[in-house]
Amino acid sequence: MSDYWQYSFPPFFTIQPNTETRRLQMDAWTEIILDYCRRNRIFSLNIGDCLTKAPFRNDAISRSLTEESLLTILQEMAKRGRIEWVRPEGTSEKKNKNTDGGNRQQECLVFWLKPDEWASTVEKWVDAKSMANTICTFYEITDDERADSSLKGLDERILLKALKILEDKGKATIMKMDNSYGVKFL
Structure with missing residues (x-):
């Protein structure tokens, strides 16, 4: 985290009240x-x-984010489209809202590439591997030896979002197979 001077600045780990500073x-x-x-x-x-853990904790200056501070940051990232909250199975969207502090969000997907950028990466992989008009499992896209290094280990939930973008563009068809998914690239 040495690339960021703020990370060694103790007040950085406390949410700032001033609007511009925040x-x-x-x-x-x-x-x-x-x-x-x-x-x-x-x-x-x-x-x-x-x-x-890092980056939410900096032992060198004995500072870490509180859960409340981290939630504030992640809520801002959600507004910016950089994370998406994951609802626990069996909960509705309304039931999982964190409005009264009772039912807090616990997991989020992180979009260091947004889903449309992942869709572009998948599309380039399809073109490079001449995969048009073929059917692939998600495993083949993210974990197989033919998988592009940039797609290696990609979370299936993010891959599904990217493939839905390609499906909406008429470049793929997503298929549910038993308890998993596959895709036909068009």
């Missing part, structure tokens, strides 16, 4: 989190797990 703080936190996730190929964050 905007700059949110810009920096967004950049730090996205960069960290990209470098480490992290596609989702669990709030409880990440509070004790």
Whole structure:
């Protein structure tokens, strides 16, 4: 995190009350989190797990974000389209809202590339591998030896979002097969 001077500045770990200062703080936190996730190929964050780890904690200055501070940052990132909250199975969207502090969000997908950028990456892979008019499993796209290094290990939930974009453009058809998905590239 040495690329970011703010990370060594203790007040950076406390949400700032001044509107302009907070905007700059949110810009920096967004950049730090996205960069960290990209470098480490992290596609989702669990709030409880990440509070004790970098970049949310800086042992060199004995500072860390509180859960409330992290939620404030992630809510701002959600407004910017850089994360998306994951609803626990069996909960509705209304039931999972964090309005009264009772039912907090716990996991989010991190878009260090937005879904439309992932769609473009998949499309380039399809062209490079001459995969038009073929059917692939998600495993073949993200984990197979033919998988592009930029797609290796991509979270299936993010891949599904990217493929839905390609489907909307008429470039793919998503198929549900048993308990998994496949896709035909057109």
